Amino acid sequence: MNYVRKIKEKKELSGISDSVVQDSLKKVLEKIKPKSKKDEKIVIKEVRAELRKLVGRFKSSSKLLKLAEKGEFDKIVQNHKSTNERVSFYPDLKKEIFQNNPKSILDIGCGLNPIVLAKTGAKYYAQDVDENNLKILKIFFEKNKIDYKLILSDIRTLPQLPEADICLILKVFDIVKMPHKDVKTFLSSIKCKKLIASFPIITLSGRPMDKPRRFWFEKILKDINITYEMLHSQNEIFYCSKND
Known part of the structure; x- marks a missing residue:
């Protein structure tokens, strides 16, 4: 078979x-x-x-690909649950990302985040396990003349990833269910000046989580000597960290 x-x-x-x-x-x-x-x-x-x-539960579809081909990226954001539910917080997130004018961004498990976050002047490394997402992003990057590289890989295999000024890992670890020791190894291997990672604080049924903080993740950051501050949106907790 x-x-x-x-x-x-x-x-x-x-x-x-x-x-x-x-x-x-x-x-x-x-x-x-x-x-x-x-x-x-x-x-x-x-x-x-x-x-x-x-x-994950946020899947691309042929409908989204057709919207991309038409250049209707605002509609993609509206029709894609993962990006749409973060719309009100994107201005704060972009401020955090671009405050030091990064020249490169590595977005791990990117989904369709780059449609909102990418801009000219910063090379965007978009890593995802779903080729359909990357097809949509290729159209977006080329229509908007943004320097980019698409990376189709599975982070559970601990792939080697490019160096960048900013690394984004938004709502990824809860989906891939990596053992904590592998998360530690993975984070230690990333060569970025700043890390922004997030986790959902709302359950799939829409109820607030009893324990939204990820203390295991905070311990890993401490173990690998990364300081951080926490930001909160309606749906997520963000760990915005910077290597000493």
């Missing part, structure tokens, strides 16, 4: 690269040794569940 092709038959997973699917498949096959058609279906189900966590 061609597991990768079968797994990607689901529309919401079709934009994930084969290599990312293969990585998840390998992990599942280490736990499940398929000996029947039923076992194969279980493998496919397990891998799809894992990949859905990676892509």
Whole structure:
């Protein structure tokens, strides 16, 4: 059976690269040794569940791609839940990002954030696991003449990423479910002057979280000698840190 092709038959997973699917498949096959058609279906189900966590609940669609081709990026923001729910806070976030006039930005698990955050004068490294997001961003960057590089990869494999003035990791760690030791290793490997990471403070059902602060993340920042301040929006907590 061609597991990768079968797994990607689901529309919401079709934009994930084969290599990312293969990585998840390998992990599942280490736990499940398929000996029947039923076992194969279980493998496919397990891998799809894992990949859905990676892509998250904010998926791009053919509708968004068509809007991008028309240059209707404001409508993309309105129709994309992840970007739309942050609209009121974007001015504060952009102020935090651009206060020292960075020349480069690395956006990890970027989704469609660059449509709101990118501007001329700062090279934008857009990393994501979903190729559909990157297709939309390619159109955006080229229409707006923004210097950019697209990076299709899975951060769970701890990929080597480019150096940049600012690194953004917005609502990523709760989705990818990386072990805390891997998060520490990953953050230690990033070569950026400033880090801005965020986490949701609202549950999927729309209720405030009982414990919105991520004390485990704060401990990691302390362990790797990164000082930080916290900002809050209606939906997120932001750790805005700067290497000493």
